[in-house]
Amino acid sequence: MSGIRPKPLIMGILNVTPDSFSDGGKYCSPDAALAHAQNMVSEGADIIDIGGESTRPGSEPVSEREQLARIIPVIKTLRTHLPANVMLSVDTTRSRVAQEALAAGANMLNDISAGRDDPDMFTVAAKAGVPIALMHMRGKPKNMQDNPEYEDVVEEVLKFLVERAEVAKAAGVASENIIIDPGIGFGKRKEHNLRLIRELSRFVATGYKVLLGASRKRFMGAICGETRPMELVGATIATTVLGVSAGVTMFRVHDVKANRQAADVTAAVLQM
Template identity: 45%
Template sequence: MGILNLTPDSFSDGGRFQRPEQALKQASRMLDQGADILDLGAQSTRPGAEEIGPATELERLLPVLTAIRGSHPDALLSVDTFQAEVAEAALKAGADWINDVSGGRRDPAILRVVADAGCPYVLMHSRGDSRSMDRLTDYGDVVEDVCAELWRSTRVAQLEGVATSQLIWDPGLGFAKTHDQNLQLLRGLDRLRQEGFQLLVGPSRKRFIGEVLSEARPRARLWGTAAVCAEAIRAGTDVLRVHDVGPIVQTARMMDAIVRPPRRRE
């Protein structure tokens, strides 16, 4: 899953792809590099980000979504939003997936939108919002607590009509987790995979990688991201959400060859 941020304030590439022609060029590049899905986001969810509301989010999103859909009619397009109004409009404009960092907490009406559409829904673990999440890191056992909270959100989604087959779990690296808790979650991916849901992991360029590598520049955290992606594949992760598609596609193909060899025909 290639990340396409349409925002002026995302933590590592804010402002680079706001104009439709810039975004379309980047989308085409990521697809050429081997991205299976593009994830379009018009609301930054970095710590401290300002929430812009659905009207501004749609102003940023819809021209780009329409341009990409027109140029790449067969591409799988995901929209990163926690607003029901944005999700509904995006699906009508040609989006295929909804990726909700709040797992339905912020705008519960999004669950009915997803249920009615029958589309894949990435249900991510998080707490609070962009302004408060860094203060909400009190866990007993972070792996077990994240698993329990994902189940809680899953049951709410199911009650609203979202089918189990639509759900993809995301443990939410960097969202209401400390440096050590992010590493513990990565060590616990096997545990999360046991719950039977497809798993998405989004480590790309994140702060905890920078802390391990003593690297303050987000765009210089490629190889740390690749190492995390390799471990995620070993643990059975299905989708990797990344900025640097070309190198991570190579990483994924190599790891697949090692840990997921093709079955021999009988």
């Protein structure tokens, strides 16, 4: 026996935006969002990650007011109708949006800026006592894919995330509530993404929980000769299997059922 591993958690993506790269415009109304969230939960999602601002390459920022108008009705609807044990995460870099989302029923934060866009994010997370995911990104979504370069992508991303985790702890966030995310596809070339996935065990070795968000990412399409994001389910499954094998415990995905199965079977094999 290799020892008991925590069950991999599947975070289903719920974009309530008109312009996300894979599913923009599909789930903007509370009713459509609820139907999709219920389907993801039935397929095995543990967490629903709700975003009101697209962060695809080249995207423009969205105001706090617009984010709140998009996500608050959805969060309230989901909290009323989904099982209490399903976590609701809000994908935002703004502390006001985070605070109002938590008041509406969210109980996790997902910050792609790792607290750099708004340092008060850590104060909000600390006061609420909720988990917060901190992601690495080179630049901003608008320009992050403009010729990203690294001397050693694994070392640089790892150093950044550990430093941001320390800042979060200094603001009062408990270590067990910090989740680090290497930011696959955020300011990285294909070879950078592949190296980060190959070295996921180094992120796990920090002792923080690790989130992997590789779902339907463009770099996999370049490998597979596929330009349609929705046709990258198999490619995403490969990253989930590699992640579980490395000790990653949280996976942010579009295709819940396939990745739930892949994660559970991989975990069962490793458990033997």
